[in-house]
Amino acid sequence: xxxxxxxxxxxxxxxxxxxxxxxxxxxxxxxxxxxxxxxxxxxxxxxxxxxxxxxxxxxxxxxxxxxxxxxxxxxxxxxxxxxxxxxxxxxxxxxxxxxxxxxxxxxxxxxxxxxxxxxxxxxxxxxxxxxxxxxxxxxxxxxxxxxxxxxxxxxxxxxxxxxxxxxxxxxxxxxxxxxxxxxxxxxxxxxxxxxxxxxxxxxxxxxxxxxxxxxxxxxxxxxxxxxxxxxxxxxxxxxxxxxxxxxxxxxxxxxxxxxxxxxxxxxxxxxxxxxxxxxxxxxxxxxxxxxxxxxxxxxxxxxxxxxxxxxxxxxxxxxxxxxxxxxxxxxxxxxxxxxxxxxxxxxxxxxxxxxxxxxxxxxxxxxxxxxxxxxxxxxxxxxxxxxxxxxxxxxxxxxxxxxxxxxxxxxxxxxxxxxxxxxxxxxxxxxxxxxxxxxxxxxxxxxxxxxxxxxxxx
Amino acid sequence: xxxxxxxxxxxxxxxxxxxxxxxxxxxxxxxxxxxxxxxxxxxxxxxxxxxxxxxxxxxxxxxxxxxxxxxxxxxxxxxxxxxxxxxxxxxxxxxxxxxxxxxxxxxxxxxxxxxxxxxxxxxxxxxxxxxxxxxxxxxxxxxxxxxxxxxxxxxxxxxxxxxxxxxxxxxxxxxxxxxxxxxxxxxxxxxxxxxxxxxxxxxxxxxxxxxxxxxxxxxxxxxxxxxxxxxxxxxxxxxxxxxxxxxxxxxxxxxxxxxxxxxxxxxxxxxxxxxxxxxxxxxxxxxxx
Numbered sequence: 001x002x003x004x005x006x007x008x009x010x011x012x013x014x015x016x017x018x019x020x021x022x023x024x025x026x027x028x029x030x031x032x033x034x035x036x037x038x039x040x041x042x043x044x045x046x047x048x049x050x051x052x053x054x055x056x057x058x059x060x061x062x063x064x065x066x067x068x069x070x071x072x073x074x075x076x077x078x079x080x081x082x083x084x085x086x087x088x089x090x091x092x093x094x095x096x097x098x099x100x101x102x103x104x105x106x107x108x109x110x111x112x113x114x115x116x117x118x119x120x121x122x123x124x125x126x127x128x129x130x131x132x133x134x135x136x137x138x139x140x141x142x143x144x145x146x147x148x149x150x151x152x153x154x155x156x157x158x159x160x161x162x163x164x165x166x167x168x169x170x171x172x173x174x175x176x177x178x179x180x181x182x183x184x185x186x187x188x189x190x191x192x193x194x195x196x197x198x199x200x201x202x203x204x205x206x207x208x209x210x211x212x213x214x215x216x217x218x219x220x221x222x223x224x225x226x227x228x229x230x231x232x233x234x235x236x237x238x239x240x241x242x243x244x245x246x247x248x249x250x251x252x253x254x255x256x257x258x259x260x261x262x263x264x265x266x267x268x269x270x271x272x273x274x275x276x277x278x279x280x281x282x283x284x285x286x287x288x289x290x291x292x293x294x295x296x297x298x299x300x301x302x303x304x305x306x307x308x309x310x311x312x313x314x315x316x317x318x319x320x321x322x323x324x325x326x327x328x329x330x331x332x333x334x335x336x337x338x339x340x341x342x343x344x345x346x347x348x349x350x351x352x353x354x355x356x357x358x359x360x361x362x363x364x365x366x367x368x369x370x371x372x373x374x375x376x377x378x379x380x381x382x383x384x385x386x387x388x389x390x391x392x393x394x395x396x397x398x399x400x401x402x403x404x405x406x407x408x409x410x411x412x413x414x415x416x417x418x419x420x421x422x423x424x425x426x427x428x429x430x431x432x433x434x435x436x437x438x439x440x441x442x443x444x445x446x447x448x449x450x451x452x453x454x455x456x457x458x
Numbered sequence: 459x460x461x462x463x464x465x466x467x468x469x470x471x472x473x474x475x476x477x478x479x480x481x482x483x484x485x486x487x488x489x490x491x492x493x494x495x496x497x498x499x500x501x502x503x504x505x506x507x508x509x510x511x512x513x514x515x516x517x518x519x520x521x522x523x524x525x526x527x528x529x530x531x532x533x534x535x536x537x538x539x540x541x542x543x544x545x546x547x548x549x550x551x552x553x554x555x556x557x558x559x560x561x562x563x564x565x566x567x568x569x570x571x572x573x574x575x576x577x578x579x580x581x582x583x584x585x586x587x588x589x590x591x592x593x594x595x596x597x598x599x600x601x602x603x604x605x606x607x608x609x610x611x612x613x614x615x616x617x618x619x620x621x622x623x624x625x626x627x628x629x630x631x632x633x634x635x636x637x638x639x640x641x642x643x644x645x646x647x648x649x650x651x652x653x654x655x656x657x658x659x660x661x662x663x664x665x666x667x668x669x670x671x672x673x674x675x676x677x678x679x680x681x682x683x684x685x686x687x688x689x690x691x692x693x694x695x696x697x698x699x700x701x702x703x704x705x706x707x708x709x710x711x712x713x714x715x716x717x718x719x720x721x722x723x724x725x726x727x728x729x730x731x732x733x734x735x736x737x738x739x740x741x742x743x744x745x746x747x
Contacts, residue, residue: 141596
């Protein structure tokens with residue numbers, strides 16, 4: 001029994017340190033070990049949040065994202081390589097396999113050097129596109145840092161991004177100015193709904209290859225806010241992949257740099273806070289949803305939970321408990337304004353699609369519920385909650401129930417139907433007439449003419 | 459010492475140069491915008507000079523078969539110079555849409571741009587209000603870049619042509635669906651029902667009246683009760699109770715309650731009925747009926 005307290009203490013420490021909801025093993029792929037010191041504040045912040053960092057060079061032949069068929073790390077941070085590529089252990093297939101096994105990846109790019117074609121083909125798999133020359137940077141003559149890039153205009157100064165759409169949560173918002181030196185732009189394809197831009201270039205920006213002197217109108221692919229500087233993809237298994245266009249923005253130098261826009265005063269960059277938001281989102285410290293209890297019952301029989309069969313036109317209540325992981329604990333999930341968690345009651349296609357409203361909050365979850373009348377169609381239905389939103393992990397719940405017809409004794413009785421009274425009256429008048437006829441036949445004395453007729457016949 | 463002096467001089471010169479160049483701004487001159495409708499003759503379209511740094515007061519309309527031509531000469535300060543960025547930026551302040559089109563820039567700063575509705579993203583085609591057309595002129599170095607509204611562009615479509623829509627999947631809230639129930643069966647107005655009920659029930663008194671008119675009577679009842687009181691009473695009672703059992707079956711009983719009760723009442727009716735009918739036969743043989 002001696003080991004018990006220390007074991008408990010160990011467990012407690014493990015819980016305290018495991019900040020991310022999906023593990024703390026972080027692989028940093030860094031080719032040039034001397035560059036490690038450039039990012040020391042960033043590494044320090046990650047370690048302080050509980051990650052155990054392992055630095056590996058992509059040239060290390062023993063490096064593998066997998067061990068015994070399982071992923072060897074929970075998260076990977078890939079810094080841009082000096083050489084032409086990453087080698088066999090980090091080829092696009094391995095990286096996609098890692099994503100498929102729920103691993104999270106931050107891929108940092110830099111406009112300083114040409115992006116390897118392996119990276120470019122990996123991004124094309126995800127419908128993210130780099131400029132064809134792979135060495136363009138985003139230039140903006142209106143939003144650049146006048147202190148460090150007065151000539152080249154390639155250090156962008158941007159506000160922290162607000163919500164992507166009115167119905168999404170702003171995970172990356174806040175006060176302050178971001179400095180993004182020499183950012184490699186990406187454009188997002190139209191065919192992948194899993195993509196979401198995190199930080200877009202301003203409308204006046206464009207991409208430009210600094211090695212080319214002249215600027216040809218024909219070369220322009222995308223401009224303005226179609227260029228994404230930081231973009232993300234959340235796979236169907238909720239694994240997260242973030243592309244950061246400017247690796248330099250993570251350097252110590254830019255974490256605490258003083259910058260000055262064209263018309264602004266000198267300010268400190270908010271890069272450090274943004275890097276924290278970016279890593280904590282990608283490594284699943286934020287925006288992770290968990291479904292707790294799912295309960296459905298007849299509206300007037302709350303004690304009989306989750307029956308397997310309902311009747312058509314029953315009044316039914318459905319409850320789902322959702323919590324959101326925020327940095328180190330689960331908190332009640334609040335739907336962004338203008339968004340809604342929706343319940344579908346489906347057989348092949350939804351018969352009902354209803355907004356679930358928060359009905360109760362516990363310490364770390366919100367219970368969303370709604371009541372509705374079961375459709376007048378019998379069959380195998382299911383309660384479905386399919387909540388897929390940018391930046392939130394997916395919720396996909398499906399609970400089957402049988403919907404039966406009215407039983408023979410559940411219909412209204414015939415005397416309640418006023419249209420049936422005529423038939424009921426007809427029936428009972430026949431019965432009454434029959435009884436009267438029996439009495440009449442038994443006890444009636446024949447009238448005289450009839451008797452004489454009978455006698456004549458005899 | 460001399461070296462430092464020259465260095466200082468150079469520095470001052472340099473900073474002076476920097477300051478003076480910081481004041482120069484990018485701009486343009488000789489900007490014209492023209493809209494040519496396809497099929498119309500040369501010179502038939504609209505052509506307007508854009509004054510420097512001032513937007514045109516009237517919006518320029520771009521129809522579906524029109525092509526818009528924009529020419530300008532970029533300037534840094536007062537001297538014409540090739541700018542690195544000469545863009546036409548279309549923005550819609552209401553929706554936040556933006557798209558820019560780079561000009562074809564020559565070395566002497568002369569730039570030109572052709573634009574038709576086909577070049578526009580389809581999101582722009584359905585905007586109700588004219589969009590702002592801004593000119594962006596900028597380059598590297600210290601000169602201030604130019605960004606101002608040159609004119610307002612109204613994208614006109616003939617109302618017969620449908621506006622193309624882009625169907626792309628984006629995860630978000632879907633429209634609510636409420637199942638439409640089949641309407642409940644309805645009954646005719648109660649008054650009509652009651653009228654028909656009255657007609658049906660009127661059949662009984664009508665029947666009684668016809669019987670009385672034909673001379674129906676109960677004259678044999680005392681005779682029958684005198685000669686065979688028990689069979690008659692039991693027979694009629696069992697008939698009524700069979701109907702009563704049917705009534706109970708209609709209101710509350712089930713078949714398994716009904717069957718034994720009807721079996722008992724039926725047996726009683728059979729036995730007592732044969733006696734009662736024997737008495738009736740006796741009356742017939744006696745010539746009473």
